[in-house]
Structure formats: structure tokens, C-alpha cells
Amino acid sequence: MAQIGKAPCDDKLILHGARAEEGACPERSKPWVLAAAIVGSSMAFIDGTVVNVALPAIQADLNATAFQAQWVVESYALLLAALLLVGGALGDHYGRRRIFAIGVGIFALSSVACGLAADVHQLIAARAVQGVGGALLVPGSLALISAAFPEKERGKAIGTWSGFSGITAAVGPVLGGFLVDHFSWTWAFYINVPMALLVLWITWRHVPESHGASASGGLDVWGALLATAGLGGVVYAFIEAPTQGWHSPYVLAALAVGIVGSAGFIAVERKARTPMLPLGLLRIGNFSGANLLTLLLYAALGGGLYFFPLNMIQVQGYSATAAGAALLPFIFIMFALSGWAGQLVDRFGPRLPLVIGPSIAAVGFVLFAIPGVGASYWTGFLPAVVVLGFGMTVTVAPLTTTVMNAVGPDLAGVASGVNNAVSRAAAVLAIAVFGAVMAWAFDAALADGLRKMGASAEVSRFLEGERSKLAGAVMPPGVDAATAASVKRAVAESFVAGFRWVMLLSAGLAVLSALSAWLMIGKGPAAQPADEKP
Template sequence: MSQIGKPPCEEGIVLEGATPAPCSIRLRRWTLVAAILGSSLAFIDGTVVNVALPSIQRDLNATTADAQWVMESYALFLAALLLVGGALGDRFGRKRVFLIGVALFTLASIGCSLSPAIEPLIVARAVQGVGAALLVPGSLALISATFPQAERGAAIGTWSAFSGITAAIGPVLGGFLVEHFSWKWAFLINAPMGTILFALCLAKVPESKGAMHGSGVDSAGAILVTVGLAGLVFAFIEAPARGWSALSVWGALLAGVVALLLFGVAEARVASPMLPLALFRERNFAGANALTLLLYAALGGSLFFLPLNLIQVQGYGATAAGAALLPFIAIMFLLSRWTGSLVDRFGAKLPLVCGPVIAAAGFAMFALPSLDGSYWTTFFPAICVLGLGMSVTVAPLTTTVMNSVAKDLAGTASGVNNAVSRAAALLAIAVFGLMLTLIFNARLHSELQPLHLPAKLAAAVLAQRQKLAGMVLPDGYPQATLAALRHAVKAAFVAGFRWVMLVSAALALLSAASAWIFIDGKARQKPRAEPLPS
């Protein structure tokens, strides 16, 4: 649930895609079906795994840091290689690269389901992320390469509708499979879908390529950004267990910072950069991406921990936890047409300031619930307010990005903004995990002091601190003692969760401030097509 539904600007990638290759109406329809199935694989995986994490943590005796790596190993390669995946499709064939992505994703999903321990699961998730980096942009590029400009609006409407359905059923289906069967089925469900998609694409989808000029693959940039993000993520996830003085932690942090600095230098010099820095000279584009970075860090980072709270602390079943965010998805789906017209009526600045402010109120409301309480009076109001805030923001954000650059660069700009949203969530999960762990440990220590636990029981609890609320309490002690201890662990987690949500609210307010400073008050026309400045 750290990435609910579609990230911003995916529609822009479709609408402003390549010149379509001639093909029959029948093949266009099959291509649309393949694109929907491809996107559905990624959408379902992005929401199903979150509700499976508590079960994975319990069955594989994993720490919370391990659970973070299950998400982060996937998100790392998806965020870092997303733009490269699109370039590979343009150069070597969109269908070919899409098929490779589907095959990798499907095989890695099977590998995830067969993992006997947390380490092979993390490795399989990383391979899954590589497959997704080829699959996600490929599914969108197939539409733009097959449908004429005049028909893309209808195609994207169909694609968006099915994506909304997928986003809604994904976490509920995942929760049902986890609760009634096993977390392994959260991954294994991808196998039949992936097999059908591979056969369909192989038989029915036409091949297409982009123009060869300027279509080089920025391999140096891909390596540097992957190393940079991996270094930062490793440092923040592993610091609570290893300590900041550990060579592996500060060494990874230093390597990550240096790699990202070198990435910026490389992108300014390479002929075909995956991240064209010249785009950021446009004020609206820079402001839209600053907003995306801050707001999607808040969204992705905070909602990673929501299923852990619902299942491990509040006592929800996996199915109920998966269904908890359905109001969020329903609000975004129902308001999509209305919010899409806000830029035309009011300009970009007003919705891009008001939307994040409303979202900030939603994040702050998540900090209110303690232990127990009805869903309808605790989490439901916060989810609805957050859904309203994101609904007001997403469509104007996409429009602003699309309108901020020349028409022939709109697809590139959309891809960059999409990648920024994923990288923001990737980094936020790591940073928020560090913050929650530090607060949890401090609060747990204060909660345990008045309990006067037997030394052996206290030692058993402290030895499992890295599991946070997922720790397993030993048997053989009075029920009253275990109940008090269980309450202390839950209270410690809630204390950390509250700070995560308050920081998320602050990030959302900062994103509103970035829109106020950078975004023009009036809707803008796209500038004439011009080459990127050198």
C-alpha cells in the first residue's frame, strides 16, 4: 500500500507517446488488453505485498528491517531503472522488452513464493523489481505505439478504469489469500496472470521501435542512481541494528551520496540522459517535481507502516486491513473527472496548494487513534480526508507537468515525474523506518520500567526489538504479565507511528509551499517544440 493505485503522470506517458505503427483495430484491442494486464500485475503486486508483510515477518522470523527490504529491494530497481526500461523498449523493440519484463516478473514471483527464508525472498523481490522496470513503461508504450493520437484518449480511459478496479481488488484479494491460505499466494497469484499475458503478447501484440537518433541507453546513469539510492536505503534501514558507527552503515551512506552527486554530473554531460537536467530550468516543472518528491515521500513512507499498525497492533485480519484503504481508492476514482477540470477552471496553483494541505490534515488525523476503537471513528475519517487531498492534487499535477515543457518532451517529463514519485517513496520508507524504530525503542524502555518483569522475560523482549510490534512473546508467564507486556509493545509502536504521520503531514505542507512558490497561478499553454538546451 505504499504505492496506492497509479503514480502521477502515467497517463501523460501514454497520451504523448511515440508515433503509432499501422495495425488493425483487432490488434489494437489485443494490445490494450495486454497493457491492462501488464499494469495490473504491477498494481496488484504493489498493494498485495504490504498486507502480506506481517505474515511474512512472523513465518520467516524476520525483523522489521527485513520487512522493509522486502519492499525496498523491489522499489529500488523499479525506481532506478524505470526510465532505462522505456529507453530499452524504444531502442530494441517495445514488445521484446515488455516480454522480457513479463518473464522476469513472473519467474521472480514464483521464486518469491518458494523462498524458505527472508534472504532469498529479498533477492527474488529485487529481480521482480528489474522485471517491473521493463514491464511498467512497456505496457504504457505499447498503447502509445499502437493507437493513433485521436484514439488514445478512449484507450487511456479504458486502461484507467481497469487500473482503478485493480487497485481496489488488489489489497482485498491479497488479504484474503494471506488470511485463508498463505503469504506465498500473494506472489504466486502473479504466475497464471504472467503466463497468460506472455502468450497473449507474443501472439497478438505488434512490435514497434522508437526513432534511433537520441535513443541511446544511459547505462552509466542507471548504475550510478542505483548505487546511490541503494547506499542511502541501506544506511537508513540498517543503522538501528548496526549503529551509525558501523563501517558498513556510514560507508554505504557516503557511497550513496557520492554516487548521486556523480549521477548529477554524468546526466549533465551524457548525450541521451535518463534524467534531462535541462527540464528543471522550467519553473513549473521544477515546482511540480518538488511537490511530487515531498508529497509522495509522505504518502509512500507513511502508508508502508499502516498495515503493520492495523494487523499487528489494532488486531485486524489481513482481509480487513486490505479493505481499509478502499475509501481512498473510491474517492480518487469518483473524483477523477472533476479534479481533472480544476486546472482549466482555477489554474494550477490553487489545487496544487489546497490538495496537499488537505492531505496534510489527513496524515495528521492518522496520528489520533491509539489502541482499539472502531475503524469508522479512527482510521476511516483520516483515509477519506487523505483521499480527498490526493484527488485534488494528482490530476492537476499531471497536467502541470505535461504543460510545462514542449510537446515533444512531454513523454520524457512525465516519465521523470513518475520516477521521482517512486524514488521518494523508496527513500521515505527507509528514513521513516529509522525514525519509528528509534521512537519505539525509547518508548518501550519507559513502558517496561514500571512492569518489573522477570529478567529472562525482559531480555527476551529486548532481544526482539528489531521486530517492533511483530515480536513474539514467550509462553510460561502469567497471562496478566503477558497482557501488560503486549500493551506496552503496542503503545510503543503507536508512539512511533504517530510521529511518522506527523512528519508526513509536515512534508505535505512543505509540498503545498513548494507549489505556492514555484507554480504559476494561471494555466499555461505548452511552449513550442524546441530541443533541450545544451
């Protein structure tokens, strides 16, 4: 599951986003604004989790490879991560209500297109459009709250939004699994339509229009395009390399586009009037340290947990509903202990929690690497889920606080937006890179397993064409039951071998994130004065 619950700094994006204008939002409209924001953002939260649970069914129904299944997740997440900050700026310029409604409409129409997709390529294209809609509605839903509620009322509104977001994070994967098990994977997308219609009705009838103070500051269009090209090029190269090879001209061209796009993004951000990423912020020690930690830790989280539902369903034999419920303890721990975790910075300062939390998370990732084929959830995976959940709980609230305290109040909105986008981009990159690692480990383990079982040349040739499906590989036709069982076991064990590599890499990234906190947090210059521009 590429994104478990909310990304860091979501709450702070509301708190430091738009400023409410006195009397701009009538009292009777405020509950409706909150309802629109909750239901609208819930669509994106649900979509970020249910699709992972539905991937095995999508892969089987559309006869897709594992790498095409990656694109089903990545095409959405890529556009969402790259355009998230631009979506917020568009709302400031052209009206938050308008851009939010457009985003909801695009999201709904593309959800229908996802459900109607006749092949995996159509689904990937529809998911990309859905990512554009998400990039408009997610920041729009946050800005609506900040514009409607004055500062003295905003805390309660944020608490309500955050509480419902926690419920959504818990219910989403289970609901998605239930729909897959009892109906079809298409309903994981169709469920967005009634929610979108409700949001559009509320927005049309009850949500007032508002604009941001930065409406005259200009849009960083080139920054958005180059960020998309840079991120997309690297992602394409790592996802396609296992099937096309690293010497493929398409893979090399994509990698070149990624490198040039990333370099161009940095160059443009240095000169833009209103940059997506104010590079001067990176000179603030705590801010750069917190974002490096975010990049490493959320890469581990997003990349590692992407493969967890696939393991549960395709290897361990659990239903999609059970796989969706597998991470509920993680979410409940974060929800129950969030208040306690929020006090850690006040008691111990930022460095200690941001070293200890990722270190605990690293232990959780190592525990994920232990279970083999046929493992029990309760003894094999639950301990890992609990330890990882506790480690992330210790980390997230102090991380958000560190980001916000690193800059002056006038830059808090920009800082929280950057950190939020970094966490999403980290997951996008990690899924692509970890997919290449999984493919390498799977292929090596499968070749070894087939050799040990003495598989015939015909069986080996057949599985050579199926290896791109990983654990979703179809068994060779015409073989006896014993051979089919041996081949199925070899495929499952090969996936577990790759899964262990992925989880150990995730553990390594978590350790590196703890090290970055130890070396960088608490050092360097303090927050910039509010009137100093980076």
C-alpha cells in the same frame, strides 16, 4: 502501502510516449494489445499493494525483523524506481514487444522464486529481480498502447486502461489479504504466474513489434547504474542503522556510496547524449516546483501508509483482508472525483489546487496519528482515510496537468517519465527514513513502558532481542498471563507511538509540499519551445 493506485503521470506516459505508425497495428490486434497492457501493468499494480498486506504473515513465517520486512518492499521498489526510465529506452531500442515480454517473463519467474523462498534473504533477492522485471514491463505496457493506437483513438484506449487500473488498485489489497487469511502469503506472489502466462500468450500471438523514434539516441547506462547506487546506498544506510548503528562501517560505507552515486548521477546527466534526467528541465519553474511537490508529498504518502497495514494487523487485530480493504474509500474517492479534479487547473490555475490539496492531505495524516490501541476503524481511521483521499484527489490531476503544461509537446514524454520516477523514488526513500524514525520512537516508548510496568530483568533482556521485530515481537516464554498481556500492551502502544511520529512527519512533508507549490508554481519561465533542448 507504498504505492496507492497509479503513480502521477502514468496516463501521460501513454499519451506522449511512442507515436503510432499508420497501419503498423492491424485493427484486429488493437483489443489484444490493450488487453496485454492492462493485464501486464495490473501485475505490477497488484504487487505494489498486496505485499504490504502480507508483510506481517511473511515476518512471522520467516522469523524476520521489521527491517528485513522493509527490504522485502524496498528491494523491489528500489530497482523499479531506478530502472523505470531505462526500461522504456530499452523498448525503444530493441523493440517494445520484446522488452515487454522479457519483463513479464522475469516478473513471473521471480514471483515463483518469491513464493519458494525458504528464508527472508532469498525473498529479498527474488524481490529485487522482480523489480527489474517490473522496470521492463511497466513502461513497456504503456508504450504498447501508444504505438498501437493513433492519436484520435488513443484517448479511448487510455480511458479503458485507466479504468481497469483503478479497479486493480481497489481489488489488489483485498485480494492479497484474502489469500493471506485463507491460504498463504506465498499466493500473493503465485497469483502473478497465470496472469503472466496469459500476457505472454497474447503478446506472442497478437501484439506487433514496434520501435521508438529515439532508438538511435543511445542508452544512459551510467545514469541508471549511478541512480541505483545513489538511491540504494541511502536506503541501505537508513534501514540498517537502527540495528547496526550509525557508526557501523557498513552503514557509513553505504551512506558514502549513496552520496557519491548521487553526485556522480548529476555529473553524468549533465553530459549524457540521452540523459534519464535532462537537467535543463529543472530550470523551468513550474516543472521543478511540481517535482519538488511530488517528492515531498509522495514521500509522505508512501512512507506513512507503509506502516498502516502493520498497525491494522499487528496492533489493532484486524485480518489481512480487512486491512487490505481499509483504504478502499481512498481509492473510490479518487476514482469518483477524478473528472472534477481534472477541471480545477482550468478554473483556478495550477497554484491554488496544488496548495489546497496537500494541505488537506496534511490534515488527513494528522488524523491518522490520533487513534490508539484498540481503535475502531469507523471512528478512528476512516475519517483519516477519507480526508487524505480527498486531499490527494484535489492534488493528483492538477499535478499531472502542471507537469505536462510546463514543457513543450516534444518534451512531454520525458517530463512525465521523470515525474513518475520521482514519485516512486520518494516512496523508496521515505520508507527507509521513516523506518529509522519508527525504530527510534518504538525503542524509547518500549523502554519507558517496561519500566512503568516493573518488568523483570529477564523480560527486559528478552524484549531487547525482539525489539527489531517492532509490533511483531514474540512474547517472553514462561511468564504468567497477566504479565504477557501487559507486555503485549506495551509493545502495541510503543508501535502506536512510532506510528504517530511517522504520521506527523508525513503531515509536515505534505505542508512543505503545499509551501513549495505556493513559492514555485506559477513562477519562473514558461514552457520551452518544442525545438529547444534543455
